[in-house]
Amino acid sequence: MWSGKRDHAGFVQILSLLLLYFLFDCTASNQYHWVVKEATYTRLCSSKKILTVNGKFPGPVLRAHKGDTVYVNVHNEGSHNITIHWHGVRQPRNPWSDGPEYITQCPIQFGDNFTQKVIFSDEEGTIWWHAHSDWSRATVHGAIIVYPKRGASYPFPKPDHEEVPIILGQWWKSDVMAVFEEFVRNGGDPNVSDAHTINGQPGDLYPCSSPDTFTLVVDQNKAYLLRIVNAAMNSILFFSVAQHNLTVVGVDGSYTKPVARDYVTISPGQTMDALLLTNQQVGQYYMAARAYSSSTVITFDNTTTTAILRYNGNSAPFSTPVFPYLPYYNDTNSAFNFFDSLRSLANKDQPIDVPLNITRRILTTISVNTLPCPNNSCAGPNGTRLSASMNNISFVTPRTVDILEAYHYHIHGVYKKGFPNSPPPVFNFTGETLPFLVQIPNRATKVKVIKYGANVEIVFQGTIVTAPIDHPMHLHGYSFFIVGRGPGNFDENEDPLNYNLVDPPLRNTATVPISGWTAIRFKADNPGVERGRRWRRQRWINGFAVLFETRLRSWLRRPVRGGRRSCDGFMIMQEARLAANFQDPEDPDVRDPKSILSLPHEE
Ligand SMILES: [Cu+2]
Secondary structure, eight states, X not given: OEESOGGGTTOOOOOEEOTTTTGGGSSOOEEEEEEEEEEEEEETTEEEEEEEETXXXXXXXXXXXXXXXXXXXXXXXXXXXXXXXXXXXXXXXOGGGSOOBTTTBOOBOTTOEEEEEEEOOSOOEEEEEEEOSTTGGGTSEEEEEEEOOTTOOOSSOOOSEEXXXXXXXXXXXXXXXXXXXXXXXXXXXXXXXXXXXXTTBOOTTSTTOGGGOOEEEEOTTOEEEEEEEEOOSSOEEEEEETTBOEEEEEETTEEEEEEEESOEEEOTTOEEEEEEEOOSOSSEEEEEEEEEOOOSSOOOOOOOEEEEEEETTOSOTTSOOBOOOOOOTTOHHHHHHHHHTOOBOOSSSSOOOOOOSOSEEEEEEEEEEEEOOGGGOSSSGGGOEEEEEETTEEEOOOSSSXXXXXXXXTOTTSOEEOOOSSOSSOOOTTSSOOOGGGTSOEEEOEEEEEOTTOEEEEEEEEOOSXXXXXXXXXXXXXXXXXXXXXXXXXXXXXXXXXXXXXXXOEESEEEEOTTEEEEEEEEOOSOSEEEEEEOSSTTSOOOEEXXXXXXXXXXXXXXXXXXXXXXXSTTHHHHHXXXXXXXXXXXXXXXXXHHHHOOSOOO
């Protein structure tokens, strides 16, 4: 099935059964050995070293059946500290090795190793894993394929080929860590990437790329299950296959009612299961992806990546493949028309449980604000520094102890409770004018404490602060139902009347439309520290943390030594109590923890 793909030759994992050792789990568990290390790759006529897992880009596929527990021993032989995150894996009562840096664990230092336990519970279909430290995920990522439970079947006819990863990514000719450091330093947007990629290859439309274009060789009249992942750093993408429909049967590790489309939209962090029926004439067809970008002020990578779908028996291998339809870059209607077409199965075999009686409502703005910069020397608008916010709070990442550890051991001063339930300054979020008050966000490590079992609704409200933009929003530890979305300001009286509470899609990443809102619902039944975050231009950090009621601390069975990555080994605790503060390398002016914890709005 794979051809012309040097870099994919080793997609096979070392897999071993540790039957006796993990007998208490009642099932044999899979164990993976991953080595994070640099490897040299050549793209777009130049070579560079990139960080990889086992030398592969994209990284190895992790395979499991629904209900499996997998152990991944990560050896960091790279040059950066790193964490590996299991995106879209619920990890029930096991946030300890979920990966988000300084939220649930501290990074694996280079030279060190850490065995991460990954518990697959509800999710089934395609999800993915990626590094969760700075910009290392640009090259350290791969697909996770969760097959149906052993003995169970798909809710659709079994495809002839059930495993075709299509990993969409982005490539910079320069070192991605240098791109990251540069925009952290200058406070502006990251440099635009030089290419989009399909399975690590830019494709025929870029220089020096044709010979290595990813080619999927297929037989006629078969069904192929594409496992599509958007692993790009900041591009929402349109993807399509010339003269073939994609029948979407699942998103973000949850099955959907089948929906046949001539293109799909996929945001960074999202995944998709799509059936491709090879029911066209024997020949060659392009698959292609390019950006959806509706902002009028933000530059983006407007290049198009391609791969080739080649039928066996094709008699004209050197003819130009047929090119597919892709919506135009700023076609918001097409982008969201696709998202709106997704529905959960919601039948008797796959019932859903949308929370109806909401006990915790949160309305949060998501904005790209600006911070003043000395001598107006930064690269944001008017010399400012860009800083994303939720409810006008820009999340400050702790650097001495992770939030989960602080929560579990009652370490004070690492985070503060009281993330507001609604925007502190209410203004016309999507109107023409903006109060000065909301331009400069508060910087804080602010969390929302939610009672175990609460039925939560969060409405993400886009704003015009700095510039309106579409925002992909992601939650760790949960999938959620997307019950509604709309243009303009959310109307708490009118808009809920139009919610889909019957068969809304269950996702882990929602896309909030430019100058609009999206509403999600979930039941808070997975104790831990979860982080909601936005999925673009990561350093405009972003997000808030959600904590669960104190009495559930005991439910979080902290793994014994070796199953937990502390910030500085297990003796960190005493030091942390003394040293917990928020010195932020990006902002040396912030020295006194209290100074950034004085917030305008407390519960
Ligand atoms: Cu995630």
